[in-house]
Amino acid sequence: MxxxxxxxxxxxxxxxxxxxxxxxxxxxxxxxxxxxxxxxxxxxxxxxxxxxxxxxxxxxxxxxxxxxxxxxxxxxxxxxxxxxxxxxxxxxxxxxxxxxxxxxxxxxxxxxxxxxxxxxxxxxxxxxxxxxxxxxxxxxxxxxxxxxxxxxxxxxxxxxxxxxxxxxxxxxxxxxxxxxxxxxxxxxxxxxxxxxxxxxxPITGLSNRAIAVLDVGEGAARRVAPRPDEAARLRSRGSLLDFLANLCAVGPTGRALVQSVMGPDGIERHVVQVPGMRIGDPDHESPGDLLGAFSSTLLDSAPFSRALAKAIDDFGVPAGAEIAMVGHSAGGAAIMNLAQDAMFCARYTLTHVVAIGSPVDFKRPASPHTWVASITNQHDLVPSLDGQGAGNCFDLHPDWYVVDYTDPTHLFPACHSLEHYTANLAEDLPEAREHIERELRPYQGPVTRSQLYQLYDREAPARRTIETRRVTTAGGPVELPIRCYEGLALTAYFTVDAQAAARLLGDRGRAVRMGGRALAAIHAFDNRRSSLGEHREVHLGIVVDDPGGRQPLRTWRELLARADRRALGTHFVASAFTDDLVCAAASEVWGHAAFVGDLRVECDAGRLHVEVGAPRDPAMALSGPLGPGLPITARDLVVYSHRGGIPLRSHIEERGGRRAHPSPGARLTVGTADHPVARHLRDLGLDGARPMLCLVSPARRSRRDAGVPWPAR
Amino acid sequence: MPVRPDAITAHAQTLGADAEALTECATRLRALAARLRTHKATPPWLYDTVNAHITACVVASADLAEASARLRAYAALTAEGPDDGPV
Incomplete structure (x- = not known):
């Protein structure tokens, strides 16, 4: 092959x-x-x-x-x-x-x-x-x-x-x-x-460089912690396959991993591991977005490589220390840009660069002592984006180790995925793998330190001042608005019987109808870093239009409106939290029917799992594959509630990439426990139901302030 | 406009060198055709195509040599003075 x-x-x-x-x-x-x-x-x-x-x-x-x-x-x-x-x-x-x-x-x-x-x-x-x-x-x-x-x-x-x-x-x-x-x-x-x-x-003649130069920024890198499931997948030893496994674990999320390894000779060296293009918004704040992939391919220096240099600097790699870099797709182009940066190569000893599925044909390392390997599948289009593919007849890099191969799986973009390259190297290209492993021998040994970095186009501007205030709840003081700096959000929409939804809402709202059915939503948040500490929350809601009594809305047009002008929202009928203070705030600030209990909110490898209640007898579990998805823009969520008989409207400001999965394979199971969430789900007839749509925000930031009386008085 | 015979001579020399380079191209193409002729992997359309290229290179070389010679003569005359010969 x-x-x-x-x-x-x-x-x-x-x-x-x-x-x-x-x-x-x-x-x-x-x-x-x-x-x-x-x-x-x-x-x-x-x-x-x-x-x-x-x-x-x-x-x-x-x-x-x-x-x-x-x-x-x-x-x-x-x-x-x-x-x-x-x-x-x-x-x-x-x-x-x-x-x-x-x-x-x-x-x-x-x-x-x-x-x-x-x-x-x-x-x-x-x-x-x-x-x-x-x-x-x-x-x-x-x-x-x-x-x-x-x-x-x-x-x-x-x-x-x-x-x-x-x-x-x-x-x-x-x-x-x-x-x-x-x-x-x-x-x-x-x-x-x-x-x-x-x-x-080559078709229109429009300049790629004109697009690439739109990618501006000095580059920035911030330390982030891997999710527990990611941390479990990061390898504790150094080798080519271990580095590739790390890249698969980190995924195309705009992050990069820097590790120190103790080599067989007792010398500590450092490995920079950079996944490919970040999936989602083409002009995201990440330097690894589509624009960043363009600029990294076409330009000698771009925010992606500059952000990587800052991550390496922050990691504390000593001057003169030996570094190897492994990158996939646009990540490979970015590390080659670092390799051709004479200042970078004067500061560190860049010994190895391994670019996988990357368009790097016209890049040259600044140091003749840097060993470069380029691994490309001939059916992968991405490496040929710089103009040279499998048909290249020019010996552009006589001193590089080039593996240009075909395999029976021709389907693009599957053959571009890092998992596919990893499987090819692990199973189908033993000679190439052995050769690269031999070259990387100085980096084979136990990992002594590991740090994940979120990369950005620019340094964060001085933080926008948010006016905060304290409110007192039965659980203690709470600072509003509540901010989530890093988290995961999962939303699942179900169609439900309109009468059942109306019974659940009572006089608190009017359910939106779609083809004669109402819409129920499960919103699950894993707030890994927030102004109230780490906590999780799961809400069951009914999608409602303006509860103020106006005529039914033209729903689809409403979806496009900004949150502050949108009447369409979700009335939370039951909310579960893992934290007493957050639960008290939800109950007393927004008037939600709130409970404290065990919650699981997870999404990994294309599967989601949301669970409310004790693990042995959960009140509900939504679990299964997400199915194919496409990137969409994050939208703020309008929330309706009642506090002391007064209808309130609030909205949750959402930031971060989001994917929509229009045909999820997940299924909802409702337990037998007498839990409010289970009771409502049974009333809605959702036991065993599949969601019609799931939304996933793997790197969510959010802010939620107190509600305002609605209709406005 | 000032008369610059040296600029015309420079063009003449460049085109003369190009004429020689194209003769060399034709020679390379002949060698390439001979090399490929015996190999079964060579696509059948290649012979006629390369032969057409060889012919074109020979013609182009002659054109450039002619242009070089004419420019050289022109430069020499402009260095001397007016010329009333037939066009």
Whole structure:
């Protein structure tokens, strides 16, 4: 399955074709250089300016030069370079006039595709893929778009991308060289000649750098504690597979792990482990968001790498100490940016960099003594985002240890996941794993210290002053608003019988109806760090519209409104807490029907578990897989309640990424105990029900102030 | 505009060097075609394509050599004085 496992004949054939492709690219570069020189001669004012001195000879010379840059049997339409050349090239591109340089480069790209096809025979065997590559190579633009549409229609986007992944860069470059869009020609040339990172989108020609420079910030890192389940998964020894297991445990959450390990020689060294792009908002405060992934790939320094440098500094790695770095996806690009930072390499001794599934082809470590390994699956699109993929014919890094392999699981993005790479390295690539383990031997030993960091684009601004006040409750004084600095939030929505919901609400609100059914919600919060200490809470509520007596609302439009203008909210009918003080506050400040008891609120590996009551006989348990999800924006929650007969309205301000899971596989089980939560759930007929929607915020921050009487008086 | 024969000569020299480079490209392409001809992995479309490239390189080299020679002559004349010869 790996490149090492193919027959010698195939390998020598691939080498032959790649060598030929590289030679053709070099020839194309020479041809382009000649075109630029001839264009310069044709447009230089010195040539035209001397015409009065020798008009006949001057015109003969100009005619000869013009012929050289326009002869279809020679250099072709070869206007290139300089302002006039760039303009002429764009005009030529718009009418599809190609130069000999472009034709030779096209041949180079087609040979690269042929070389990749030898290793991935399905590219030739698949009629849809063959149709696409033939149409692209033959410069049949409409046919190539049709072929791509047919591929997507037949396989779906994910499978189509997976199928085309090994030749993705070549197909894009071919199309860009031959299409009538002059804006993408430069990027196509960069990809085809292997001279630099693709600086623009090869389809539209829009500059990637223009997007990347939007990612600004000096970078910041703050110490955070791993969740208990994460802490349990972090390894206590150092090795490649242990570091990969750590990365899997941390996940793409915008965090990085720094560890110290005691090497076999008794010397303490340090390992920086950086997961890939943070899932969710593309322009989050995390430097590992989509924008950060762009900038880390295209720029030499970005907030991601600067935040990592601050984490290493905060960890207290002594000057001159030996460091190894392991990164996945955008994390790999970020650690390579650190590796090419001469100041960083002067401060520390960066001995090893292992980039997994990362676009790092055009990055160079500042120190020649830094050992670099790049591991890429040929069906993973992400490593080819810098323009060079499986078809690369240039020996960009003769001194790197490069593992570029294929495996039978072609589906992207599954083949990009760190878990997939880890499984490949653990089970399918023993030689590569052994080689890297041997190199990392100085880092094999017990972990002596471990610290997780949350990374940010910027240092936190001076804290916004929050006006706080104390209220006295039966449980003691409570500071309002109650703030949660770090926590987990799970919400599950169920459809319930409208009459049952109305009975439960009484005159305290009007349940929103959806298809004749009402909506019940379970809100579960694990407040790991809050102004009231660590505590958990679970609320059962009914989704209600304006309890003030106005007409029923247009619910879907209401969902878009800001919380302070939204009438749609949830009336909490029962609330359970793990802490007496919080319970007292809930009862006395908001008037919730509050209870203290055992609670579990957990979410791990795509499964949620919420439990109320004693573990042996819980009043309720909501447990099971979340199913596929998609990132959404966090929305504040409007809460209605009654205190002493007065209706109150409050809202919980929510921050942090959130995912919606529209088809969860979790199921609610209601216990037999005479617990208010169990009683209400039974009344609503929810025993054994599956939620229609789950929302998960794994890194939630929130704030909740006292309620105000509603309707406003 | 001042007359600068040296600038024209510089263009002539560059294009002359490019003409030689393209002759070398044609030679490389011939060697490449010969190398690939015997290998079964070579795609069948490659021979005709490379042959077309060789021909184009030879023509382009001749074009550049011609342009270089014309520029050289032009530079020499501009250094001397007006020229009334046929265009």
């Amino acid at each position: 790996s490149t090492d496992a193919v027959p010698d004949d195939d390998r020598s054939a691939r080498l032959l074709l790649r060598t030929a492709a590289r030679e053709l690219a070099e020839i194309a570069t020479t041809l382009r250089s000649a075109s630029v020189h001839a264009t310069a001669a044709a447009t230089d004012g010195a040539v035209g300016g001397a015409l009065p001195r020798a008009p006949a000879a001057g015109l003969r010379a100009q005619r000869a030069v013009l012929r050289a840059v326009t002869n279809r049997r020679g250099l072709g339409y070869a206007v290139a370079g300089g302002t006039a050349g760039a303009l002429g090239a764009k005009l030529g591109g718009m009418v599809g006039a190609h130069s000999l340089a472009v034709r030779v480069m096209t041949t180079s790209l087609r040979l690269r595709i042929a070389a990749v096809t030898l290793q991935n025979p399905e590219l030739a065997a698949d009629p849809l893929l063959r149709r696409l590559s033939e149409a692209v190579a033959a410069d049949r633009e409409i046919e190539s778009v049709r072929a791509l549409c047919a591929l997507v229609r037949d396989r779906g986007t994910a499978r189509a991308l997976s199928a085309i992944a090994p030749v993705f860069g070549e197909v894009l470059a071919l199309r860009a060289l031959l299409d009538q869009n002059p804006l993408n020609d430069r990027t196509a040339w960069l990809i085809a000649s292997g001279s630099s990172v693709a600086s623009a989108d």
